[in-house]
Amino acid sequence: MSEGEKKRGFMSWYFxxxxxxxxxxGLILGIVAGLLFKDKIxxxxxxGDLFIRLLKMIVVPVILFSLIVGTASISPYRLGKVGVKIIVYYLLTTVLAVAIGLIFANLFKPGLGLELAVGEVAGFELKKPSLVTTFLNIVPTNPVEALSKGDVLPIIxxxxxxxxxxxxxxxxxNEELRASAKTVYNFSNGAAEVMYKIVGGIMEYAPIGVFALVAVVLAKEGPRVIGPLATAVGTEYLAIVVHVALVYGLVLRLYGLRLTKFLAHAKEAMITAFVTRSSSGTLPVTMACAENMGxxxxxxxxxxxxxxxxNMDGTAIYQGVCALFIGFAVGRHMPLSDQLIIIVTALLASIGTAGVPGAGAIMLLLVLDSVGLSVDPGTPVAAAYAMILGVDAIFDMGRTCINVTGDLVGTAIVTKTEGELDISKWA
Structure with a gap:
């Protein structure tokens, strides 16, 4: 169905x-309805619970097929020096990004004092897995069982x-093996695309789900939730600025390149990514910027x-900040062991995070689950997650911008190490 047909069809005013x-x-109306009508809403x-169930429904297949396709697309025989260098860079900067996000979240403590768990459903209990047990359980004894139970790290x-x-x-x-592998790859790629399409459909319901979830939270908790949520957004953007200035700035300087000149070359891709919230959609502009960099x-x-x-540095920062926001909001102060698990999970999940708007919010479900904060309908965790989702577009613009920026920084320094960078473009 074309966009024009979609607009003229059923509920065209909405879709x-x-x-x-x-x-x-939906977020604004939810806030207003919750504050005005209180218990009556x-x-x-x-x-809202339906929206949470829909999101949880697609998490496992999205992880499985996205990661298979993302990993299989990296040809082991074509990597060479450039491939090894860029992958090492991508992985290291992602680890640094989530660590920076966690540092700033620990510093500003977004969500602290909300105490969403107070007065919630009886029997709700936050799980606190052992660090050693968690790392051992990364290797599944039965992958099918891990899939059926939704155990995130073993699935990854x-x-x-x-x-x-x-x-x-x-x-x-072997031609026969190659053909069979192509069939499996095509099936996985097709399945991943189907899941992205389903995600798109679920997101059409998001305004209603966000309205319901936020209205219930505001009805129960009052206006005191607004400040901590604004703190979470501010924390992410501050962490992003520090990541660009500190990590990217130092890496570029280490290879004799200036951050100011880089930003001048990369600004079109950064702005496009910020507006479109899609790394994949920005790719043509990113390539044009790379060409201009020599x-x-x-x-x-x-x-x-x-x-x-x-490479999802911005998404990694977002995972760290939002995981701790939700932890603080429900009264779970995460120790270092939990935060290390967040770093590992965010790193692994970044490999399969689709470069489309809103994908980071789906991957946040994995990170939360890995530290025992399962987003189940009716729980305080679901309420805190709904608050994040309500302003996810604001988070998403910043994180997508940095995702694309990191790709260009890595490409520039790898090219410099290969002696193929046109230095005259950096004068």
């Missing part, structure tokens, strides 16, 4: 309007191994699409 605006309107809670581990094995078979000299096509045509798949 034909901008989704971001609808979610923001609690009847909408099932509509299995999907990564499956994708790596598939990538080798795709390059096999990076040869032979390098950026490999590193930038790869970065749009596995």
């Amino acid at each position: 034909g309007s901008n989704l971001l605006m609808r979610i923001l309107i 609690l009847w909408v809670q099932p509509f 581990f299995f999907a990564l191994l499956f994708g790596i094995g598939l990538s080798f078979l795709l390059e096999s000299d 990076i040869p096509k032979g390098i950026y045509s490999f590193t930038l699409p790869l970065g749009a798949t596995i």
Whole structure:
């Protein structure tokens, strides 16, 4: 169905309007309804619970197929020096990004004092897994059981191994094996695209779900939740600025490149990513910026699409900040062991985070689950997650901008180490 047909079809006034605006309107109306009607609005809670159930429904298949496709797309025989360098850079900066997000979240403590768990459903209990047990359980004894139970880290581990094995078979000299691997890859890619389409459909319901969830939270908690949420947004953007200035600035300086000159070259891609909230959609603009930086096509045509798949520095910062916001909001002060688990999970999940608007919010579900904060309908965790989701577009603009920025920084320094960067463009 074309966009024009969609706008003229059923409920065109709804589906034909901008989704971001609808979610923001749902958030605002939810705040107003919760504050005005208080207990009288609690009847909408099932509509919010339905939204949470829809999101949880798609988490496991999204993880599985996205990670398989993302990993399998990296050809083991074509990586060479450039591939190894860019992957090491992507992984290291992602770890630093989530660590910076956690540092600032610990410093500003967004969500502290909300105490959403007070007065909630009886029997709600926050799980606190052992660090050693969690790391051992990353390796599943039965992948099918892990899938059925929704155990996040074992699913990620299995999907990564499956994708790596598939990538080798795709390059096999045996034609039969190569054809079979192509079939598996095409199925996984098709399944991933189907899941993205379903995610898109679920997000059409998001304005209603956000309205219901936020209205219930405000009815129960009052206006005191607004300040901590604004603190969470401010914390993410401050962490982003520090990551750009500190991590990217130092890395570029280490290789004799200036951050100011880089930003001048990259500004079009950064602005486009900020507005569109899509790393994949910004890719043509990102490639044009790389060309202007004096990076040869032979390098950026490999590193930038790869970065749009596995390099998610902005998303990593978001995961750290929002995980701690939700922890503080429900009275769970996470120790260092939990925060290390967040770093590992955010790193692994970043490989399969689709470069489309809102994907980070889906991956946040994995990070929360890995530290025992399961987003179940009717729980304080679900209420805190709803608050994040209500302003996710604001988070998403910043994190997508930095995702794309990180891709360009990595591409520039790898090109410099290969002696192929046109330095005259940086004068």
